[in-house]
Amino acid sequence: MLKFASKPQSAALAFLVAGSAWFLIGTLYGLVAALHLMAPELYNNISWLNFGRMRPIHVNTVLFGFVATTLVGCAIYYVPALLRTRLWSERLGWFSWLCWNAAVLSGPTVFPFGLQQNREYTEYLYPFKVLIMLAILTLIVNLTLTIAGRKEKTLYVSVWYAVGALIWTAGVYPIGNVMWRPQTQALPGLVDSILLWFYGHNMVGLLLTPLAIGIAYFVLPRVTRAPLYSHRLSLVGFWALVATYTQIGGHHILQAPIPNWLRTVTVVGSIMMILPVFVVLANLWLTTRGRGMKLWGDPAGRFVLAGTMWYLLVCLQGPLQSLPSVQAVTHFTNWVIGHSHIAVLGFAGFIALGGMWHMLPLVCGRKLYSARLVNLQFGLLLFGLVGFFAVLTTAGLIQGHAWATGETVYVVLPSLNVYMALRAMLGLFIIAGAAVGLYNVVMTLRHGEPLEPAALEAEPLDAARAGEVSP
Amino acid sequence: MKMTPALLIIGGLLVFWSAVYVSVILPWETMPDDKSAAWMKWTPDEAAGHDLYIRNGCSYCHSQFVRAVDWADAGAGRLAERGDYYEQEPAILGTERVGPDLSQEGGEHSDDWQRAHFINPRNTRPMSLMPSWEFLGDEKIRQLTAYVRSLGGKTAAYRVARQDKWHAAATAAWKLGVDKNVDWLHEQVPAVWRPMPNPYPATEAALQRGEKTYQTFCIGCHGPMGDGQGPAMHYLEPPPLNFTVLRRHLVDGKYIGGIFYYQVMNGITGTGMPYFKRELESEKIWDVSNYIEVRFLGYTDATLSPQGIPAAYEPAWENTFKPPSATGESK
Incomplete structure (x- = not known):
């Protein structure tokens, strides 16, 4: 029974396919919300298309559905591959998959009825939060036992990040969702916001970021056939990430009446975040130095390379945004929406897609149906996202400066109209990219040419591992 | 340093939970859980x-x-x-x-x-x-x-208490009939504002600015014709004012600009008319007053005396509107 669930790498494949499907669904809901901001009476007074109910579907589906699902799919492939073993249990992987995707599915099926919690990223109803926790815990068990049964002694840096992401999220998730109070899943009073934004930031900082960095550490050396630049920088980047990212959620509520010392901690932490970012990027880019064209010429490598560039941009912008004088203008505006899109789709999303295109053939044993479609998806997403970032940043500056000179929120709305229209239009490119990607995944599974067994058995990261013995 | 599974998991959890202690547990434990002076329990x-x-x-x-x-x-x-x-x-x-x-x-x-x-x-x-x-x-x-x-x-x-108090007064005035309601509304404007003309010339440009303001802020209640029949009228009591009746309620037979300005600025608390002084500056309020006067009353008191020294930028503009009393209309 359920033979397909014991097939090697079938759980990883299931995560990758689901991620591609959620990408299309999640961005379609984004369009529904974006159209509302362009023309609020386009579908007026229809409860199940209402903006307040559509926005959380978009946000949760792209965060948990598209990006996190794809990243986890890559992780449960590369961890056993790097350790020269198999995933401890494919069936347990499928169980994690089922829990995780049932929770994501609850967004489009439950939120339209006005059943949600409104704390950003914690909107899923309680039973689905339990499912997410189950998925995280079973993934931890699965990866830990995979590591215990490894045939390769050395733990490559990608493995650290995969394990780190899961064990940290197992702490972040219940804290942020206040899971010990099932009745409201919140604490009374202002302190709730401190827990919420510790969580909100770390869904990106301690779930998406380490999983994406893990993929970059896997894909870039493999594509360029280059040894990892420095083992020492890997260590610094890893430990600095968990030490700094964990401290900075408070910058989301910097202007709220939180304690002053916490404001200081959170701004200092936000600036210090530049350290792990630079260290990781230096390590990755120095690894690929001199082989840039090789990277650019590989469709998957191109995605990961672009993802690291988004990472630099978003992590220069983030610390800047945490400064009180900058926030005085940017907070509450579309600037922040632009920032969150380049973080989730630009950095984590591009790397997740790059990881998927790199690993899909290794997972399913077939060559990609079309490398040109991967490049087409890259172009569509890059155009859409660069435009998104420009348009939303501009709209945010208009709002912020108008408010700062004494205009009300209402007075500024007509000035935003053209930007909201452009943003909806640019969203079409992103949706098209998602659709092209899903088509390519399906066609690869159905019609991709089989890979030679030799390619599948090849050493996953010999070249990269060579770097580890050097100091 | 060599990364072992034990170092990875135990070290990773140690650093993480130390950071959680600083950023979550410490504020949670030390932030007082108290009421502010303004706090009230929900019904x-x-x-x-x-x-x-x-x-x-x-x-x-x-x-x-x-x-x-x-x-x-x-x-x-x-x-x-x-x-x-x-x-x-x-x-x-x-x-x-x-x-x-x-x-x-x-x-x-x-x-x-x-x-x-x-x-x-x-x-x-x-x-x-x-x-x-x-x-x-x-x-x-x-x-x-x-x-x-x-x-x-x-x-x-x-x-809210102030809204409720004036809601009762405004509703009572509305029930006295159209003209008595207008008299009551005008009585609520301080006497110094009533015999005050609109100091801004009602040039075509000014009227266009006024129209834009009207369409952005006023049209939902007072309607495109200024007759108080905007889409919100169905929900408001007292209903929005019909501006056209003001033609027979000019102060001293000729002034209305000052009353408009005051009422747009402060609103009429207790009714659906909000105050606009936080989003409309002086010129916008005078322009929209001129727009309402010219379009819906067929008359404006713009630049009537008393007048001070005109602002430097103001164009030559002659007010050719005659007050209704001068055209033989009676109250």
Whole structure:
């Protein structure tokens, strides 16, 4: 029974396919919300298309559905591959998959009825939060036992990040969702916001970021056939990430009446975040130095390379945004929406897609149906996202400066109209990219040419591992 | 340093939980859980409204804390305090402002304005991006209105009491009939403002500016013809003013600009007419007054005496409108 669930790498494949499907669904809901901001009476007074109910579907589906699902799919492939073993249990992987995707599915099926919690990223109803926790815990068990049964002694840096992401999220998730109070899943009073934004930031900082960095550490050396630049920088980047990212959620509520010392901690932490970012990027880019064209010429490598560039941009912008004088203008505006899109789709999303295109053939044993479609998806997403970032940043500056000179929120709305229209239009490119990607995944599974067994058995990261013995 | 599974898992958890201790547990343990002076307990209706606010995702567009840098919107001037959120579960501070901050919205608008606005926000705010909530039904809109009334605690209760007091007076005046209602409204404007002409010339450019302001702020209630028959009229009591009747209510047979200015500036608390002094500057209010006068009264008192030294930029403009008394019309 359920033979397909014991097939090697079938759980990883299931995560990758689901991620591609959620990408299309999640961005379609984004369009529904974006159209509302362009023309609020386009579908007026229809409860199940209402903006307040559509926005959380978009946000949760792209965060948990598209990006996190794809990243986890890559992780449960590369961890056993790097350790020269198999995933401890494919069936347990499928169980994690089922829990995780049932929770994501609850967004489009439950939120339209006005059943949600409104704390950003914690909107899923309680039973689905339990499912997410189950998925995280079973993934931890699965990866830990995979590591215990490894045939390769050395733990490559990608493995650290995969394990780190899961064990940290197992702490972040219940804290942020206040899971010990099932009745409201919140604490009374202002302190709730401190827990919420510790969580909100770390869904990106301690779930998406380490999983994406893990993929970059896997894909870039493999594509360029280059040894990892420095083992020492890997260590610094890893430990600095968990030490700094964990401290900075408070910058989301910097202007709220939180304690002053916490404001200081959170701004200092936000600036210090530049350290792990630079260290990781230096390590990755120095690894690929001199082989840039090789990277650019590989469709998957191109995605990961672009993802690291988004990472630099978003992590220069983030610390800047945490400064009180900058926030005085940017907070509450579309600037922040632009920032969150380049973080989730630009950095984590591009790397997740790059990881998927790199690993899909290794997972399913077939060559990609079309490398040109991967490049087409890259172009569509890059155009859409660069435009998104420009348009939303501009709209945010208009709002912020108008408010700062004494205009009300209402007075500024007509000035935003053209930007909201452009943003909806640019969203079409992103949706098209998602659709092209899903088509390519399906066609690869159905019609991709089989890979030679030799390619599948090849050493996953010999070249990269060579770097580890050097100091 | 060599990464082993033990170092990875134990070390990773150690660093993580130390950071959690600083950023989460320490503030959680040390932040006092106290009420602010403005805090008030919710009634069951207000709590039900809060629940609707949460479940329908209102906080994606509305924040609930006023910051030191906030200037123009309602509540600016009173900074949010920790104790404002006492017992609120969850207290949603919000991250974006597509609409205004709501933490001090209680008593800013009358209840029937809120109802008209919930049913379709364009009823009262023509440029609003807010969704229509008519589908929620009357009972839930009533609960949401109760919740909005409570926002601001005791400072809101003070404003709500003022709304209720003047609502009674304005409704009583409305029931006396059209002309007596106008007399009552004019009596509420300080005497020095009444015999005051509009000091801005009603040039074509000024009228176009006034039209834009009218369409952005006034048209939902007072309607495109200025007859008080905008889409919000169905929900408002007393109903929006029909400007055309003012032709027979000019002060001293010729003045109306000062009354318009005062009423647009301060609103008529207790009715659906909000104050606009936080979003419209002086010139915009005078321009929209001129627009209402010329378009809906067929007359303007622009630049009548008394006049001071004209502003340097003002063009040569002659007021050719004759007051109704001069054309033989009677009250």
